Amino acid sequence: MGFGIKLEVWGDYALFTRPEMKVERVSYDVITPSAARGLIEAIYWKPAIKWVIDKIHVYNKIQFTNIRRNEVSGKISKSNAKALMDGTGTVDFINTNELRQQRAALVLKDVRYIIEAHFEMTGRAGEEDTVEKHYNIALRRMRTGQCYHTPCFGCREFPANFKLIEEDIKPSYLGEQDLGFMLYDMDFSDTENIFPVFFRAKMINGVIDLKNIEKVG
Template sequence: MSYGIKLRVWGEYALFSRPEMKVERVSYDVMTPSAARGILEAIHWKPAIRWVVDRIHVMKPIRFENIRRNEVATKASGNRVIHATHERQQRASLLLRDVEYIIEAHFEMTDKRGPEDTPEKHYNMMLRRARQGQCFHRPYLGCREFPANFELVEEDTVPASPAFQGEQDLGYMLLDLTFTVNAKGEVVRTIPHFFRARMVDGVITIPRIEDVNR
């Protein structure tokens, strides 16, 4: 039995930020694998499972739009309060407009699984929650101010993308982040992983981190 799922997501705006752009926010051309994983985890996640994104189908043409957004210059901390009125900055952002994707993914069991954690249990929980529109928190398209709508794709095959034909090189894209923690469980190092994204007939096949790092 296969435990893979297909999820259609869409929204009015999206911003999958390129990490090399330090001041102005500029989106990748399409959804990143880490953003896709975040949407899946917003619907169903437990320590016993780990989501792996297999393919991303780009269902609508890539359209960018420039807007200006209010941001603050500093980060909040336990001993520092941000006064947005005094620290507000207006910055330009290059967003994606009117996006739609189909995420193909599967989950793997982790070493944190318990006796009651079975693949069948988590697969059925994901199907039920996706069908009913349930989520732990509202999934979003790169930034929390751009909420994602979602629905389960029940068909065995994903329809061909009407927006793209042929192969397109999208350049290097963020695949995911891994973290090194110390004995206290604190993150001491964050490691980004990138891959060369190629879209064939609107479909991007996502490599595993282990294969990228060979």
């Protein structure tokens, strides 16, 4: 198993929003690498490590359903939030009663994946931060079901169940499917110029292999 992990995740609903849909939310066909990373970080994350998704195994048939969700039509501006953090602004809030809207969403249902991932040490690692230390802590938390906050499938109202897989992964289903361009992750290398990174997702025999993919900024 090395210093990688295999995590099975499943749930009733999932919503991995396509960024090109501006108003009504429409999910990608499968979990995105950034959503998979966020799910693992909900279980174990430290500034000293960075999780990298290697493979996504899709086990259940891809199924969609329509739901209606309550959302708000506004958001707190970046300048107001920064002023509050600096102590120079006034308290700002969103009145959900006044700004509530009902919007349709095309979501996934009955999802189950196995995520293969590993972590890399970052520049914020200290002398006491070793690969073995963080690996063993991550394994313990995944075995016992511990998490910092409830992992979710894209939205907090769609919680994810999880368990550590410590045996060989069974194959899901045969066939090849081109899922088109999908969000890989956000590039935070320049905090003044954060931008999305995409890749061409191809699922072969139920597996999306994310190693050596061509990324498009």
